Amino acid sequence: MATETAKKGFLHYLTTVDHKEIGKMYLISALIFFFIGGAMAWMIRLELFEPGQQLISPDVFNQMTAMHATFMIFFAIIPGLVGFGNYFVPIMVGSPDMAFPRLNNWSFWVMPFAGALMLGSLFVEGGSNAAGWTIYPPLTDKLYSPGVGVDMWILGVHLAGASSILGAINFIVTILNMRAPGMSLFKMPLFVWSWLVTAWLMLIATPVLAGAITMLLTDRNFGTSFFNMAGGGDPVLFQHIFWFYSHPAVYIMILPAFGMISEIIPTFSRKKLFGYSAMVYSMATIAALGLIVWAHHMYTVGMDLVAQTIFMSMTMLIAVPTGVKVFSWMATMWGGRLEFTVAMKYAIGFIALFTLGGLSGVMLAAVPVDYMVHDTYFVVAHIHYVFVAGSFMGLMAGLYYWFPKMSGRKLCEKLGNWHFWLTFVTLNLTFFPMHFLGLMGMPRRIADYNPIWTDMNQIATIGAIGFGLVQLLMVYNVIRASKKGAVAGDNPWEGDTLEWTISSPPTAHNFEKLPVVK
Amino acid sequence: MSHTQDHDFHVPKPSIWPPVSCLGAGLMAFAFVMMVATKSADMPWGALYAQITMVVGLLTLVLGAGKWWCMLIKESRERGYDKVPKVLDLANRYGMVFFIASEVMFFAAFFIAYFYASTFNIVWPPSNIEVLSIELPVINTLLLLSSGATISWAHHALIKGDRKTLVRYTLLTAVLGFIFLGLQMLEYSHAAFAFDSGIYGSAFYLLTGFHGFHVFVGSVMLLVLYKRLKKGDFSQKHHFYFEGAAWYWHFVDVVWIGLFLFVYAL
Numbered sequence: 001m002a003t004e005t006a007k008k009g010f011l012h013y014l015t016t017v018d019h020k021e022i023g024k025m026y027l028i029s030a031l032i033f034f035f036i037g038g039a040m041a042w043m044i045r046l047e048l049f050e051p052g053q054q055l056i057s058p059d060v061f062n063q064m065t066a067m068h069a070t071f072m073i074f075f076a077i078i079p080g081l082v083g084f085g086n087y088f089v090p091i092m093v094g095s096p097d098m099a100f101p102r103l104n105n106w107s108f109w110v111m112p113f114a115g116a117l118m119l120g121s122l123f124v125e126g127g128s129n130a131a132g133w134t135i136y137p138p139l140t141d142k143l144y145s146p147g148v149g150v151d152m153w154i155l156g157v158h159l160a161g162a163s164s165i166l167g168a169i170n171f172i173v174t175i176l177n178m179r180a181p182g183m184s185l186f187k188m189p190l191f192v193w194s195w196l197v198t199a200w201l202m203l204i205a206t207p208v209l210a211g212a213i214t215m216l217l218t219d220r221n222f223g224t225s226f227f228n229m230a231g232g233g234d235p236v237l238f239q240h241i242f243w244f245y246s247h248p249a250v251y252i253m254i255l256p257a258f259g260m261i262s263e264i265i266p267t268f269s270r271k272k273l274f275g276y277s278a279m280v281y282s283m284a285t286i287a288a289l290g291l292i293v294w295a296h297h298m299y300t301v302g303m304d305l306v307a308q309t310i311f312m313s314m315t316m317l318i319a320v321p322t323g324v325k326v327f328s329w330m331a332t333m334w335g336g337r338l339e340f341t342v343a344m345k346y347a348i349g350f351i352a353l354f355t356l357g358g359l360s361g362v363m364l365a366a367v368p369v370d371y372m373v374h375d376t377y378f379v380v381a382h383i384h385y386v387f388v389a390g391s392f393m394g395l396m397a398g399l400y401y402w403f404p405k406m407s408g409r410k411l412c413e414k415l416g417n418w419h420f421w422l423t424f425v426t427l428n429l430t431f432f433p434m435h436f437l438g439l440m441g442m443p444r445r446i447a448d449y450n451p452i453w454t455d456m457n458q459i460a461t462i463g464a465i466g467f468g469l470v471q472l473l474m475v476y477n478v479i480r481a482s483k484k485g486a487v488a489g490d491n492p493w494e495g496d497t498l499e500w501t502i503s504s505p506p507t508a509h510n511f512e513k514l515p516v517v518k
Numbered sequence: 519m520s521h522t523q524d525h526d527f528h529v530p531k532p533s534i535w536p537p538v539s540c541l542g543a544g545l546m547a548f549a550f551v552m553m554v555a556t557k558s559a560d561m562p563w564g565a566l567y568a569q570i571t572m573v574v575g576l577l578t579l580v581l582g583a584g585k586w587w588c589m590l591i592k593e594s595r596e597r598g599y600d601k602v603p604k605v606l607d608l609a610n611r612y613g614m615v616f617f618i619a620s621e622v623m624f625f626a627a628f629f630i631a632y633f634y635a636s637t638f639n640i641v642w643p644p645s646n647i648e649v650l651s652i653e654l655p656v657i658n659t660l661l662l663l664s665s666g667a668t669i670s671w672a673h674h675a676l677i678k679g680d681r682k683t684l685v686r687y688t689l690l691t692a693v694l695g696f697i698f699l700g701l702q703m704l705e706y707s708h709a710a711f712a713f714d715s716g717i718y719g720s721a722f723y724l725l726t727g728f729h730g731f732h733v734f735v736g737s738v739m740l741l742v743l744y745k746r747l748k749k750g751d752f753s754q755k756h757h758f759y760f761e762g763a764a765w766y767w768h769f770v771d772v773v774w775i776g777l778f779l780f781v782y783a784l
């Protein structure tokens with residue numbers, strides 16, 4: 001094909017409807033925003049290296065905590081997972097593209113505008129949102145956040161949310177409608193299942209977030225009183241609606257990683273996945289329960305005791321399907337011929353460390369424990385074990401696993417080994433001490449602290465600087481391998497899902513003839 | 519393409535219109551920020567620039583989305599309505615249903631806000647609010663309910679091949695929609711409370727306002743449908759666009775019934 005070799009300009013990528021190109025663009029932009037969010041994390045950690053105020057003002061510090069989370073959630077993790085989903089879901093169901101290729105293009109190209117609003121908000125008068133990524137009113141009311149930074153934040157999330165909702169529709173229709181002959185629902189690879197469930201969560205929860213921030217926007221600019229006590233509104237309402245999205249958002253960020261791990265573990269154990277249908281049902285259960293546990297973020301607002309107990313039990317119940325998954329992965333490895341590639345190491349690292357994040361989640365779900373550690377570094381430790389040890393390591397596992405398919409070349413395993421082990425060590429160095437800080441009572445989102453917390457903070461800062469630097473190895477590995485990595489061949493890992501039956505990288509429209517699944 | 523296809527799915531050609539509509543949406547977002555930034559400060563020029571940006575953004579969005587829409591219409595015309603592959607027809611249906619589902623969740627946020635406020639405040643509606651009388655909403659309910667009937671009537675006519683009735687009832691549905699909007703404006707004009715007069719006004723105007731906007735979008739869809747019907751588009755068997763517009767119209771209808779029951783009647 002002549003078009004394959006011709007140089008592709010900006011206009012080509014602007015108008016492309018090829019799910020593989022769009023998927024790659026998602027991945028590259030996620031990587032860029034990962035470093036932007038990472039730079040903010042560095043500023044936070046450097047400021048916290050010692051008690052007292054040294055590097056940045058408390059106001060900038062607050063903006064950094066809010067925007068670090070915002071960039072990582074909406075612009076790094078979710079688009080990163082969407083990138084792999086976009087690239088591999090159509091191939092894995094045996095389809096030439098997503099169901100709505102032009103809509104797919106729209107979903108990607110609205111993101112730069114959302115990102116520009118977010119980045120721009122840091123430079124306007126009064127700075128960006130400084131009230132945490134949860135943008136709770138009254139902190140984000142006009143009175144306490146008078147600048148346009150919060151408005152820009154809201155509109156940025158609106159655009160990113162529209163992208164998510166339309167992307168979710170695209171994923172669901174692709175999976176329900178575009179499967180190759182013979183690919184019944186229960187023959188689909190788990191990664192596809194994970195995206196089906198995730199897209200449902202996005203479809204149901206994201207519009208509710210849009211509603212919440214719309215009301216905040218009108219409260220700020222048109223004098224409405226949804227969250228304003230003086231006018232008969234209630235800030236607690238915002239928390240309810242916000243967490244109705246934002247608890248499921250955690251599953252939006254972890255389920256696709258579950259899916260990737262469920263592909264990688266069987267491939268490198270040379271065994272079939274243990275308990276396929278249990279894995280499917282447990283994901284669906286996690287998602288369904290995930291929609292009705294939001295108030296566990298709000299125990300301390302003065303909720304009814306019965307309500308607290310109900311939300312506590314529901315939340316703890318989620319540990320059951322999650323446990324099913326963890327045990328199924330381990331049972332898959334049990335007695336297998338394990339092959340410790342970098343992808344497999346990341347997958348095993350994911351299981352070990354994500355489980356820690358899950359366990360601290362169960363602790364936080366317990367009302368009495370939450371009363372003690374609410375809004376402390378224990379919460380920060382928990383969520384970073386979910387997002388960094390979970391989503392991030394999942395993404396890395398996916399990268400090392402699928403890079404050969406996407407580029408035709410293998411990443412350097414030796415360099416990848418260094419990347420994995422250094423990531424593993426620095427990750428724990430950064431986030432494990434935060435558990436202790438939280439139990440010692442250190443509140444999150446503070447720029448200055450009691451000197452008794454200095455040691456642990458210094459360990460965390462050293463870890464965070466190391467973690468950031470180590471990621472440069474990954475970038476170097478990717479850049480080098482895409483030019484002169486070893487040629488991978490069609491099926492370097494001997495995987496048995498559909499993406500390994502076609503060439504690396506796949507040609508336009510993936511399949512010469514639609515595959516027939518037996 | 520050198521390879522032959524053995525499947526019905528047709529991957530569309532690259533198009534500039536989706537990114538153009540992204541640009542429009544982005545410009546509108548920035549224009550909104552400019553408006554907010556220049557509202558309080560004494561910057562008449564800034565406010566003007568903001569308004570210009572908003573208009574340009576809106577036009578870009580309408581251009582992008584409109585051209586995209588036209589492109590789809592042209593493609594389905596060229597293919598012929600009875601030649602639509604099953605996979606594409608199904609995709610469109612699924613897509614529309616899920617889009618409406620996401621809209622339902624969007625309205626759910628505002629309904630929840632309304633219910634929350636009505637239980638949170640001991641006196642509801644708040645004592646300083648003079649609630650609107652029920653006559654206009656009753657008329658509006660009848661209007662929307664009958665518009666639901668007329669669109670179904672049109673659908674039956676389409677299936678039977680009675681184009682004349684079809685065109686007439688489609689137009690009638692759109693007209694009913696616009697009358698509804700007119701009456702809604704009339705109601706707004708003599709309401710004794712405003713968007714910023716406390717939680718009742720906030721919830722009332724946001725709910726009815728967003729609903730009204732959806733009625734407007736639905737009516738525009740129906741007008742486009744009317745134009746297409748006059749051009750002889752669609753076949754008796756395959757008329758996804760008609761069904762999509764009708765589903766959307768029923769959705770708007772159902773939201774109104776919720777509004778009427780909970781905001782006006784109860």
Ligand SMILES: [Cu+2]
Pocket residue numbers: 246247250293294296297
């Ligand atoms: Cu939660």
